[in-house]
Amino acid sequence: MPIIKALQHLFSSVERGYDPRRKGGFQTVGVTEELTGTEDLRALEDAAFYALSRERRAARDFPVKQTIFRLPSGRFALGRTVDWGTDSSGREGNYLTYHLVFSRDDLLTAGADPFAILEAARLGEKMAEGSFDMSPRALPPLAVEIAPSGIDFHGFEGIKPELLANLTAAAVDGGEKTVLLIGDETLAEGVLRGVYASMATEERLRLTFATHFYESHHLRSFFTLATVRSREEVPSRRENYLIFDLGDGEFPRISPASAYAGWLADCLHSRRWEEIGVLNAFLDGVRNGRGEAGKDALPIGTKACAALWERAGEKVVQALLGDVGLTVEFLRKLSSSRPLADALLAAASPAKLCGPNATSDAAQACLAALRSAASGKAWREWVKKWRDDLALGSFATDTQTWWQRWKRRNE
Amino acid sequence: MPFFTPKEAKERTIATIGYPGHGKSTFLAGLFWDSFFALSRSFRDGGQPYSVRALNEEASKLFYGNAKILHGGALPTANPRNKPEPAILEFKGIPRANRQRRRSIRLIFYDVAGEVFNDDRLTSEYAPYVTTAHDLIFLFDPTHPDFNALSAAELVDLVYRIARGGRKKNIIITLTKMDELRNRDDWWAGIINDLWPDETPSHLELPRYLEQMDSLATMLRNWWTDPARQAHNLVNALPDNTRFCALSSLGHPPIQVDGSLRLTRDPEPFRVRDPLFWIFRAAGVM
Numbered sequence: 001m002p003i004i005k006a007l008q009h010l011f012s013s014v015e016r017g018y019d020p021r022r023k024g025g026f027q028t029v030g031v032t033e034e035l036t037g038t039e040d041l042r043a044l045e046d047a048a049f050y051a052l053s054r055e056r057r058a059a060r061d062f063p064v065k066q067t068i069f070r071l072p073s074g075r076f077a078l079g080r081t082v083d084w085g086t087d088s089s090g091r092e093g094n095y096l097t098y099h100l101v102f103s104r105d106d107l108l109t110a111g112a113d114p115f116a117i118l119e120a121a122r123l124g125e126k127m128a129e130g131s132f133d134m135s136p137r138a139l140p141p142l143a144v145e146i147a148p149s150g151i152d153f154h155g156f157e158g159i160k161p162e163l164l165a166n167l168t169a170a171a172v173d174g175g176e177k178t179v180l181l182i183g184d185e186t187l188a189e190g191v192l193r194g195v196y197a198s199m200a201t202e203e204r205l206r207l208t209f210a211t212h213f214y215e216s217h218h219l220r221s222f223f224t225l226a227t228v229r230s231r232e233e234v235p236s237r238r239e240n241y242l243i244f245d246l247g248d249g250e251f252p253r254i255s256p257a258s259a260y261a262g263w264l265a266d267c268l269h270s271r272r273w274e275e276i277g278v279l280n281a282f283l284d285g286v287r288n289g290r291g292e293a294g295k296d297a298l299p300i301g302t303k304a305c306a307a308l309w310e311r312a313g314e315k316v317v318q319a320l321l322g323d324v325g326l327t328v329e330f331l332r333k334l335s336s337s338r339p340l341a342d343a344l345l346a347a348a349s350p351a352k353l354c355g356p357n358a359t360s361d362a363a364q365a366c367l368a369a370l371r372s373a374a375s376g377k378a379w380r381e382w383v384k385k386w387r388d389d390l391a392l393g394s395f396a397t398d399t400q401t402w403w404q405r406w407k408r409r410n411e
Numbered sequence: 412m413p414f415f416t417p418k419e420a421k422e423r424t425i426a427t428i429g430y431p432g433h434g435k436s437t438f439l440a441g442l443f444w445d446s447f448f449a450l451s452r453s454f455r456d457g458g459q460p461y462s463v464r465a466l467n468e469e470a471s472k473l474f475y476g477n478a479k480i481l482h483g484g485a486l487p488t489a490n491p492r493n494k495p496e497p498a499i500l501e502f503k504g505i506p507r508a509n510r511q512r513r514r515s516i517r518l519i520f521y522d523v524a525g526e527v528f529n530d531d532r533l534t535s536e537y538a539p540y541v542t543t544a545h546d547l548i549f550l551f552d553p554t555h556p557d558f559n560a561l562s563a564a565e566l567v568d569l570v571y572r573i574a575r576g577g578r579k580k581n582i583i584i585t586l587t588k589m590d591e592l593r594n595r596d597d598w599w600a601g602i603i604n605d606l607w608p609d610e611t612p613s614h615l616e617l618p619r620y621l622e623q624m625d626s627l628a629t630m631l632r633n634w635w636t637d638p639a640r641q642a643h644n645l646v647n648a649l650p651d652n653t654r655f656c657a658l659s660s661l662g663h664p665p666i667q668v669d670g671s672l673r674l675t676r677d678p679e680p681f682r683v684r685d686p687l688f689w690i691f692r693a694a695g696v697m
Binding site: 050 | 430431432468472476479480483485486487488489490491492493494524525526529557562665667670671672
């Protein structure tokens with residue numbers, strides 16, 4: 001189980017905070033020294049915002065706000081904010097925010113699942129302790145041991161497949177508008193967990209969110225996705241948001257901008273959960289050098305091939321080497337297969353490309369597909385370079401025109 | 412009926428400025444409460460009656476929301492650090508001393524967290540409206556442990572730095588929580604006690620009330636420069652036309668119940684209208 005390092009940040013309304021020059025009020029209470037005086041700390045303080053409607057406060061309905069967002073340094077902050085009763089002057093409306101700050105690499109090592117990391121760090125338990133230490137102080141870095149989390153799509157139960165497909169496409173591609181999810185917080189968190197589960201690790205880093213966004217329009221730049229409980233909590237500037245309503249099922253139609261989003265939306269629409277798991281595991285494997293997990297079970301539909309090529313490019317080329325069947329499928333399925341064909345030719349010899357176990361027919365089919373897809377120049381140079389390669393020899397002989405064979409004999 | 416008549420309506424931006432816990436939000440709540448419940452009753456003697464109206468959703472949330480909170484016996488909640496939206500109130504039927512004609516005005520308020528006045532950057536970022544504001548109301552709680560001439564002057568200087576280059580300001584220096592101060596054993600507490608309880612003026616009583624505001628402002632200027640406060644430098648650095656006020660937004664101190672502050676009865680604001688009347692006078696509508 002990976003252990004990753006987290007810098008800590010605590011924010012609340014206190015009489016005296018970490019900076020002795022500041023008067024009472026909302027401020028940093030505790031922080032790891034590495035963060036002091038940085039732009040990251042300013043961003044953490046800005047994002048540590050929690051407001052509640054008068055009705056919810058009167059009903060003592062205090063949601064927990066969970067967040068993940070990118071900091072100016074490129075690090076990521078995961079946060080949990082809870083109502084914290086009264087401030088030092090006895091006024092209600094105090095809250096406590098606990099942030100953990102991770103490097104991008106550590107977050108990737110941990111699988112970039114913010115819910116799993118927040119649970120592993122036990123922030124909820126720590127903040128629920130009645131004797132939580134609110135004295136101003138420097139906080140040491142925290143070691144967080146991450147348990148492997150399974151892929152859990154339970155949060156999608158009861159949600160329209162069309163809504164999920166469009167929501168995920170919007171979340172994956174991002175864009176100028178913030179995705180706004182309206183629904184009961186538990187339901188919305190389940191959906192959000194499902195969205196994370198449906199994404200490969202690196203793709204998860206693009207998705208930042210806040211699970212309680214009431215009165216938080218000014219924090220829009222921090223989050224690609226935000227949730228509010230009801231339409232009454234939707235920011236007034238609605239034109240800045242893509243609104244998905246889990247209650248009445250209303251959602252905008254999104255045209256996926258990337259091949260990955262298109263494939264994922266298609267899978268979610270037709271509930272192909274297994275395919276999602278296999279392709280993402282393969283992507284994660286080839287990206288982090290842990291091998292080509294699940295290569296044999298890889299989906300080879302048009303959208304899946306396009307998604308893999310778009311997201312893993314060169315890594316896909318390496319994975320295809322020696323697997324003529326898969327290579328042919330990719331070359332056939334990609335709408336624009338020339339870049340892949342050229343990359344394959346540039347990466348390997350005919351023998352390596354076809355592998356030791358390929359039958360003659362399969363090798364011929366693979367080379368034919370390559371020749372058909374590759375640019376003329378790349379193919380000619382490749383053939384010239386590997387003309388003595390046995391795997392190429394028979395194919396070249398079979399496919400040479402009479403004048404090519406005549407020319408070669410006389411060379 | 413239209414909400415306002417643009418030709419007649421004047422518009423001013425008001426910035427309430429103060430450290431956390433010095434009574435900014437409660438002041439705005441008390442100000443609305445006073446206009447809604449007291450002035451609307453007293454300014455009915457001839458001419459268009461006085462009224463206040465929330466002109467946008469933010470004003471509705473801020474002013475009606477806080478009034479409902481007060482009505483329920485609670486206090487406005489602590490403001491989180493946020494860039495506040497403008498909350499616009501329209502005041503109609505504002506009487507002028509010794510004249511029959513009534514005027515209208517729209518005032519734009521911002522209710523901001525006090526900690527944004529901790530440093531220049533936060534003030535510029537979260538309270539940029541101080542630059543364009545017509546009226547700056549500084550609120551100081553003299554019973555607060557942090558209160559002294561240095562911290563007060565530091566806040567005024569900070570806002571001066573941010574607002575420098577903006578339009579000319581009408582500055583109002585206000586002492587809050589007079590309900591607590593009036594029980595102290597000194598000459599100043601006696602003056603406050605003499606004015607207590609608050610009496611809402613009628614149209615006919617308005618000239619006398621305005622004269623009282625003038626003399627109170629002079630006395631308060633002296634309060635600041637009293638040897639106990641030693642705020643000569645603060646007062647000397649302020650423009651000559653700076654107004655001084657003293658008020659209690661609630662009229663009585665809240666009590667602690669299970670760790671929260673609660674009101675024992677409805678608010679009975681004391682002179683909370685004085686800063687508003689100074690603004691009306693600066694705008695030429697009173």
